[in-house]
Amino acid sequence: MNQKKRQRIVILGGGFGGVYTALQLEKLLGRRDDFEILLINKENYFVFQPMLAEVVSGSVGMLDTISPIRRLLPRTDLHVREIESIDVKNKTVTTTPGFRQHPNVIDYDHLVLALGNVTDFRGLRGLPEHAIPFKNLSDALYIRNHVIHVLEEAAIEHEDEQLRRQLLTFVVAGGGFSGVEVVAEINDFVRGVIRNYPQIDPAEVRVVLLHGLDRILPELDEKLAFYAQKILLKRGVEIRLKTRLEAATGDEAVLKGGERIRTKTLISTVPSSPNPLIDAIELPKERGRLKADSSLLVAGTDSVWALGDCAVVPLANGGYCPPTAQFAIRQGKTAAQNIVAAIRGGRRHTFKFKELGKLAALGHRSAVAQVFGVNLSGFLAWFMWRTIYLMKLPGWGRRLKVASSWTFDLFLPPELVQLKLTDSMGVSHEHFEPGEEIFHQGDLGDRIYIIASGQAEVVREEDGREVSLARLGAGEYVGEMALLNQTTRNATVRCLEPLDVLSIHKREFGLLAANLPAMRESFERVMTQRTMETRAALVAVGSP
């Protein structure tokens, strides 16, 4: 028996599915050494997803929701890398290079796909550029910092009332579990810290939840959903039912039907779809997810296993597993048993599990829950939610820390520290909708815009009249004048059709223009030409 080669089990993904598969494999490994476990994840920690929304409001510390994978899985080899490709035919996984620029190819004997799903904004106008997803820890931290940032700006914006109201408007799209939890936490947080901003009138704060169906929380009983709606309304959340997001810009949420809500904070928890890596694998799928049998083996293979949100797993009594942590955890256990059975020989287990219950937190010591068929709501549900999650957190140390955070949170005011850790990207995509201005005459110029698609109009105000100077389309750029001459914008650029631009900050533009002679020359040529054309246009309409 021992002459058999040691088998390598490679697990992709460090969420509930992947981590619990590895945990069970470590247990089954025991003192034998007939297989090794390798887990690939882009972070070195496991996120306790159900608590992520609380990171936004700061009622748990930002590290309290996560556990280092190395501590959880001492006998698993961890590769903290992005996955580049999966080759099922040759049984290899390729990860991105690290400090050494070499492809990193890993062989496997058994592959566990637990890649979860992602919020996928592709194909939605302006969402990839301007909507904030809520999926990972970095999203939660980003949202938190962004919310504090707009509050700081609203506090010093006394001149432009429209902008101040826009800064104080927060829009969340998607009324499922995560949308409801995040809107509740943002609402609690903003209305809680607002008293530290005496310059802001609390009545100006607007928190909006958009949901496509006729009630929120479709995962729960109707009665509980109505209770949740009532609670949220009472706390000041505006719920817009049967309302969908159609497009987004840096200034507005555009709703289906044409209504626009001016906001600088648009979060969208929808649409959700499997990890793009799953798209690229040539294995049987259903609605984009891998088709696994009741032993978690992917149809047509003998070494690829799939579980969690990226898989479709049949239930014994018909139907399929819902995409929840409870199921992913139990699936991981079964998958581990079956992989070991495949290596050592033995009978395969069939996945069986009856859901315990469902919970959604509503912020501020309130929740709705459905446990063993019983509906709970209010403080009792919230307290149960806290207790269950606390016991489910891996490790006593972490439980202790989280419990102490929660205790402090009962009597200490919420944190309002804004951590500026990310530099604004120098080169980025932006989207504009018709009627919006890319910039306004007289503004300070700090970016140049290259039009990728759509149409814009350049107009100048002279003595109260507006003179149209030019129309711009794909491949043309605008905004370079103010940058090269270090002055304010000498015209307004307004969007005529939905417009996608590449926007470059003056810092990066300066670097590029200084180092790329071809680029500088081309910009200078266009500038000279534009100056002449402008003069001609203004002469034609009788301006000096």
Place this chain on the structure above:
Amino acid sequence: MNQKKRQRIVILGGGFGGVYTALQLEKLLGRRDDFEILLINKENYFVFQPMLAEVVSGSVGMLDTISPIRRLLPRTDLHVREIESIDVKNKTVTTTPGFRQHPNVIDYDHLVLALGNVTDFRGLRGLPEHAIPFKNLSDALYIRNHVIHVLEEAAIEHEDEQLRRQLLTFVVAGGGFSGVEVVAEINDFVRGVIRNYPQIDPAEVRVVLLHGLDRILPELDEKLAFYAQKILLKRGVEIRLKTRLEAATGDEAVLKGGERIRTKTLISTVPSSPNPLIDAIELPKERGRLKADSSLLVAGTDSVWALGDCAVVPLANGGYCPPTAQFAIRQGKTAAQNIVAAIRGGRRHTFKFKELGKLAALGHRSAVAQVFGVNLSGFLAWFMWRTIYLMKLPGWGRRLKVASSWTFDLFLPPELVQLKLTDSMGVSHEHFEPGEEIFHQGDLGDRIYIIASGQAEVVREEDGREVSLARLGAGEYVGEMALLNQTTRNATVRCLEPLDVLSIHKREFGLLAANLPAMRESFERVMTQRTMETRAALVAVGSP
């Protein structure tokens, strides 16, 4: 009296000096309303600087060292903005624009300059590009995440032993207070978490402290400095005295005299110089700092006050105030009293203060201290250090949280979560020293390099022989082939003279090439030409 216009006191900087000036002003304001206080800081929090090094090792939580300024200073108007310029003649301060692209000009009656100092790498070869400063909270978090990142990479680097050792080498330049504290914390942290990385041999870890003088901690008594050196050596820190950093690259710390230490982690706490904004002010200075009198008023003005690390303040018994928090706090108090005296009338106070003591933490429950002339070291000094700082932390809530963090730290293992919050900058400067390779034949290509200054050589290995293909200088670029053709590097580029490049990631390069026809054409032209030249060179040396 009440017909007088309300005076506006504008404070620049939210460190010890600025915050304690505002605290004292709020006290003196009382129920009167004859002045208003406005503080401008680029963060919305105050950093308790003495604890910053502990954020690196995680022995205090990352938010435990900071306090929201709005909570500390409820009657002060806070502007969270960068300062663009100071106009002493017209009594205005201009801050960067926020969401609205308009200049933001603030009038003042009294101006308090408490801008501290910065770590200034300008003029030092490669340091601005590759050395990590240790000054702000974001630096501390960056260092922490970076250290975990290199550990994760070292754990999976089995092929390239030189790279693994480079990843496990940590170099800190500057043996003053902050350099010693940060090297002690990094050393503790790395040696503490290494057991979670069974793939890494602890003997491969190297932590080096570089210091220009013949002993560390020049601020302290010789005896204490020797004690500190002994402790650090015992814990495994390599101390290199009379050794200065001459240059830095992405791969090496270059020492004066030519020795090079291969490392991916180079932190430098030197040189320190006043905030660049102080440079630009036309007021009397001494060694770059503002010359204040013993009432904290800047010489020759009646409305500009300066204190803390950006000012030179005379002491009653001769000499000048050292740049420490203790002095900044007391200076803030005196400045506030004198500003109020200037507004309301009254006698000015003279700054007087005798230092209480000096402390440096050495990590792992050890410190050195000099208090009222008495020298302390070891656990006693450490315990005193903790207690004093705890009592100095603003607010009981925070004290409680920090105390509980410290308690957990006594029995829980250190965190090893790596928070990836920053995207790698798409466009950045890099520096290379002679002999280093910009990239190697066969590497994967993910960046293009535009040479700003210096010389490089392009060589190709063919059948074990190295053929020189070209020499490149300022304005030329290299690396575009692998990017445009999506292949590996087909040659090695080696640095001949110190080389400064602008490096662009393939993502940003793709965006630019797709949207800027002029740029794409210019690159394609050069590519065609190079392919032909390469063929000619290889034919000349007899390769196919």
